Amino acid sequence: MRLRKIASFALISTVSVTCNGASAETLASALAQAYVNNSGLNAERAGLKAIDEGVPQALAGYRPTIAGSASYGINPFTYEEAATRSNGRVVEGSTTRSTFYPGSIGIEVQQKLFDGGRTLNSVRAAESQVLGGRATLLNTEQSTLYNAATAYMDVLRDTAALNLQHSNVEVLEEQLRQTQDRFRAGEVTQTDVAQAEASLASGRGSESSAVATLKSSVATYQRVIGHLPQRLAPGAPAIPLLPKSREAAIATALASHPAIRANLHAVDTAELQVKVKTGKLAPSIAASASASVIWDDDYRKDKTIAAEAALAASIPIYEGGLFYSQVRQAKENVTSAHDNLEITRAQIRQQVEAAWADMESSREQIAARLTAVSANEIALAGVREEAKVGQRTTLDIxxxxxxxxNARVNLVSAQRDFIVATYAALSASGKLTAQHLSLKVPRYDPTRHYRQVRDAWGGLRTPDGQ
Incomplete structure (x- = not known):
């Protein structure tokens, strides 16, 4: 039964799950740990850094390209002179062997002067992708914090449920003992004993299932938050952080939800890609300059030094229809991006509506289940008293x-559901962020890496030293 002590929650009352211990971990501190440790969130942060690199790659279109060249060769040469006759005498031929070492070195610089706006629009598209990536990261942050809140409340609920099942087994064990005593005294029959034994066996089975459920919740807690639960304080609903009404929540979500913002930037990116592809049909102008040194044998002796500067223009006439197809494709991507934006808006509205309804329903469920617990406590006390005078059977008890x-377990679930529903409503509103929650943890700055790499002209190492 060690799992029942994992979070030290120990007792379930008719009102709330409670936890003893001044050093207990709170829901806020668990969310802060998930914000720092969650692997999925950290992977999204790394992915945004990769997206950042798209901007300096696009800016490279404004910059010159420099290329060097060098060559060195070995050219063995053999010259054979045939024998000749001179004044009646034969002059023997000769063979001359020599080796030449030709080589060259050179450098060339090219600079685009005009490319139909491709570089300009590529930079703008890359910047739009960065903004979209930041919005996606914020949406992942929301999902992570919601999953962390859910995992936290699941452990509280399942531990309280296990405590209830354990207490129920203890009550059933006592009930069986009393029934056996009454059987020996002739007050009840063997059937009553069998009923008590069956209830105890069922209770032990339910307790075993509660242990398995808690183990699963603990594993999820560790995966999402980054460590095992130890001492968990009661969770609190996020009511103070929510918009004042369902309508206000919908308006807030449609105006600033990160998923919608990510799709807005996706539309911008798609529209800019149309301009990039259209730019391929425009003429381009580039300047170039080169210098080289060429020698046939020894660069210290005979060599040729050449330098050249040129201005070249290129006008695409026909590329097999490739560029035209790319423009049409980009335009279809714009249509798709607009459709995805509308889909996301509808989904966000639906999520707010559903989360708000769940929150209101679970709040009402708590009141109903409190009443059920109170009524069942009174009923149990009455049945026990009636059983003493023979008006009730062991089975009735x-x-x-x-x-x-069941009423107590349902109350625990309702309390958990209400708190989780408030975080779902906060997430659907687009406000379940470390900043809005005022978590006591250093904030991740998604612009820091971007500022470090945006204007970098070179370098293989990342800003964090990789």
Whole structure:
């Protein structure tokens, strides 16, 4: 039963799950740990850094390109002179062997002067992708914090449920003992004993299932938050952080939800890509300059030094239809991006509506289940008293005990559902962020890496030293 002590929650009352211990981990501190440790969130941050690199890559279109060249060769040469006859004498031929070492070095600089706006629009598209990546990161942050809040409340709920099941087993064990005593005294029959034994076996099975459920929740907690739960304080609903009404939540979400912002930037990027592809049909102008040194044998002796500067223009006439197809494709991507934006807006509205309805429903469920717990406690006490005078059977007591257990477990679930629903409503509104929650943790700055690499002209190492 060690799992029942993992979070030290120990007791379930008719009102709330409680936890003892001044050093207990709070829901806010668990969210802060997830903000720092969650692997999925950290992977999204690394992915945004990769997106940042698209801007300096696009800016490279404004910059010159420099290329050097060098060559060195070995050219063995053999000259054979045939024998000749001179004045009646034969002059033997000769063979001359020599080796030449030709080589060259050169450098060339090219600079684009005009490319139909491709570089300009590529930079703008890359910057739009960065903004979209930041919005996606914020949306991932929301999902992570919601999953962390859910995992936290699941552990609280499942530990409280396990405590209830354990207490129920203890009650059923005592009920069986009393029933056996009454059987020996002739007050009840063997059937009553069998009913008590069956209820105890069922209770132990339910306790075993509660242990398995808690183990699963603990594993999820560790995966999402980054460590095992130890001492968890009761969770609190996020009501103070929510918009004042359902309508206000919808308006807030449609205006600033990060998923919608990410899709808005996707539309901008798609429209800019149309301009990039159209720019391929425009003429381009580039300047170039080169210098080279060429020698046939020894660069210290005979060599040729050449320098050249040129201005070249290129006008695409026909590329097999490739550029035209790319423009049409880019335009279709714009249509798709607009459609995805409308889909996302509809989904966000639906999520707010659903989350708000769940929150209101779970709040009402708490009140109803509190009433059920109170009524079942009164009923159980009455059944026990009536059983003493023979008006109720052992089965009546066992059934009422099970009804009270179910009511208490349902109350715990309702309390958990209400708190989780408030975080779902906050997430659907686009406000479940470390900043809005005022988590006590250093904020991740998504612009820092961008500023470090945007104007970099070279370098293989990343800003963090990789």
């Amino acid at each position: 066992l059934n009422q005990q099970q009804a009270l257990l």
